[in-house]
Amino acid sequence: xxxxxxxxxxxxxxxxxxxxxxxxxxxxxxxxxxxxxxxxxxxxxxxxxxxxxxxxxxxxxxxxxxxxxxxxxxxxxxxxxxxxxxxxxxxxxxxxx
Numbered sequence: 001x002x003x004x005x006x007x008x009x010x011x012x013x014x015x016x017x018x019x020x021x022x023x024x025x026x027x028x029x030x031x032x033x034x035x036x037x038x039x040x041x042x043x044x045x046x047x048x049x050x051x052x053x054x055x056x057x058x059x060x061x062x063x064x065x066x067x068x069x070x071x072x073x074x075x076x077x078x079x080x081x082x083x084x085x086x087x088x089x090x091x092x093x094x095x096x097x
Contacts, residue, residue, distance in 0.1 A: 056088045
């Protein structure tokens with residue numbers, strides 16, 4: 001972690017906040033995974049692709065909100081969105097929609 005040209009107690013607080021930021025991001029992704037499991041159970045009458053599309057929309061929403069809240073960089077958000085899109089595209093091809 002980087003240090004700032006401020007006194008040590010403030011540097012420690014800044015480092016603690018940066019660590020908390022990383023932990024918050026990890027917790028949000030765990031919550032997202034749990035929501036995916038719940039959604040899968042709720043949308044039992046949807047096709048596989050429709051479930052995947054719903055999950056995609058939720059994940060993109062979380063990623064965008066993490067970026068807006070300065071929890072991840074715009075480059076990280078772009079990379080994660082691109083990865084989610086690849087997964088959706090693969091699911092689309094597998095289900096021959």
